[in-house]
Amino acid sequence: MTNTSEAHPANSTANTRVIVGMSGGVDSSVAAWLLKDHGYQVEGLFMKNWDEDDGTEYCTAMTDLADAQAVADAIGIKLHTASFAAEYWDRVFEHFLSEYQAGRTPNPDILCNKEVKFRAFLDYAVTLGADYIATGHYARQRPIADAPGKAQLLKGLDPNKDQSYFLHAVSGDRIARTLFPVGELEKPEVRRIAEQQGFVTHDKKDSTGICFIGERKFKDFLKQYLPAQPGDIETPDGQKIGRHQGLMYHTIGQRQGLGIGGLSEFGDEPWYVAQKDLSRNVLIAVQGKHHPLLFSRGLVSGPIDWVAGEPPAQSFRCKAKTRYRQPDQDCEVVLIEGGVRVDFDDAQRAVTPGQSVVFYDGDVCLGGGVIEETWRDGEPLPARLTGTRPQEETA
Numbered sequence: 271m272t273n274t275s276e277a278h279p280a281n282s283t284a285n286t287r288v289i290v291g292m293s294g295g296v297d298s299s300v301a302a303w304l305l306k307d308h309g310y311q312v313e314g315l316f317m318k319n320w321d322e323d324d325g326t327e328y329c330t331a332m333t334d335l336a337d338a339q340a341v342a343d344a345i346g347i348k349l350h351t352a353s354f355a356a357e358y359w360d361r362v363f364e365h366f367l368s369e370y371q372a373g374r375t376p377n378p379d380i381l382c383n384k385e386v387k388f389r390a391f392l393d394y395a396v397t398l399g400a401d402y403i404a405t406g407h408y409a410r411q412r413p414i415a416d417a418p419g420k421a422q423l424l425k426g427l428d429p430n431k432d433q434s435y436f437l438h439a440v441s442g443d444r445i446a447r448t449l450f451p452v453g454e455l456e457k458p459e460v461r462r463i464a465e466q467q468g469f470v471t472h473d474k475k476d477s478t479g480i481c482f483i484g485e486r487k488f489k490d491f492l493k494q495y496l497p498a499q500p501g502d503i504e505t506p507d508g509q510k511i512g513r514h515q516g517l518m519y520h521t522i523g524q525r526q527g528l529g530i531g532g533l534s535e536f537g538d539e540p541w542y543v544a545q546k547d548l549s550r551n552v553l554i555a556v557q558g559k560h561h562p563l564l565f566s567r568g569l570v571s572g573p574i575d576w577v578a579g580e581p582p583a584q585s586f587r588c589k590a591k592t593r594y595r596q597p598d599q600d601c602e603v604v605l606i607e608g609g610v611r612v613d614f615d616d617a618q619r620a621v622t623p624g625q626s627v628v629f630y631d632g633d634v635c636l637g638g639g640v641i642e643e644t645w646r647d648g649e650p651l652p653a654r655l656t657g658t659r660p661q662e663e664t665a
């Protein structure tokens with residue numbers, strides 16, 4: 271576990287008060303236990319981010335709270351509860367919907383970490399007397415010797431579980447106030463500890479997908495909030511090959527759910543989403559997982575959240591991920607007005623506007639931002655990089 275007494279030699283764990291985010295999952299159960307075992311003053315905080323008013327089977331919050339309470343009792347710590355549903359709605363969900371409406375595929379977990387877990391939750395934990403908060407994220411932090419109150423965000427030690435991608439938008443001063451006890455462990459070890467301690471959560475399956483959607487069908491969920499706008503699916507040369515129910519239901523690179531088939535002139539090769547033409551409400555599909563139209567050479571992003579508060583340089587080489595769990599990719603980053611330009615050494619498959627690009631220097635997560643536009647080999651650069659619209663260049 272990251273040793274806070276290294277960062278604050280005057281503090282011993284016995285008088286360091288830590289509020290652990292307890293979700294009723296196995297990772298935060300073990301995080302709380304590890305902290306207690308290391309002698310910290312530990313209390314848990316279960317938060318509700320979503321007001322379930324549909325009373326359906328999708329409402330798992332009550333079971334999760336009961337599990338968190340059972341683990342807190344087993345460890346012998348107090349469990350607080352709080353609702354951040356208003357903050358979640360205003361700062362995460364509305365943005366999530368507007369991104370979908372604009373044809374992009376957002377990642378609400380990144381915004382949830384930035385705005386709720388490491389802001390509303392952290393601020394509330396401070397009112398409960400917390401010196402630190404802790405979560406069950408697979409990530410690590412390292413205090414910066416010559417920058418008191420700031421820390422670096424590092425990948426979790428378990429390469430299969432590293433969650434730094436989702437945490438990149440949290441500033442270094444908030445990372446410095448967080449402990450990540452399971453970030454030093456591999457997942458099987460975490461499950462082993464939970465089992466050894468007899469936690470009800472020891473065999474609970476990992477949460478998947480977006481927290482408020484739970485197990486319900488994504489399409490049905492979105493339909494409640496955004497009107498579906500059906501349109502055509504076309505090949506890149508404009509041949510109509512099917513219908514879609516709404517561009518928002520589709521993601522670049524996606525294979526499933528296109529409902530294209532039985533078009534004898536095209537053969538059996540599967541179809542993939544290559545592009546969304548928002549102006550015509552048309553989805554462009556191509557055949558074959560490795561079709562060149564699925565590969566981007568570079569991207570431009572919106573504003574970047576740098577964990578350190580500032581970029582390492584005006585331009586630099588580093589590694590990047592354009593989605594969770596993607597192996598690190600070599601690239602060059604150049605700061606531009608309102609974001610960065612990223613040129614990849616190797617063309618990247620399915621780089622998706624609305625998702626985030628996250629930068630790494632070895633294990634250190636530098637920060638990242640939302641992907642706005644991409645370009646392919648041989649294509650003109652986006653207008654933001656040239657100052658002229660591509661059409662005007664050829665006019």
Ligand SMILES: Nc1ncnc2c1ncn2[C@@H]1O[C@H](COP(=O)(O)OP(=O)(O)OP(=O)(O)O)[C@@H](O)[C@H]1O
Pocket residue numbers: 290291292293294295296297298299315316317318387404405406407476477
């Ligand atoms: N409802 C909640 N209340 C308090 N803390 C939460 C809640 N949901 C998530 N967290 C905190 O954020 C961490 C990461 O959440 P995530 O949803 O990614 O779950 P996870 O990685 O499956 O972890 P866990 O096994 O603890 O649920 C959790 O380990 C926990 O510390």
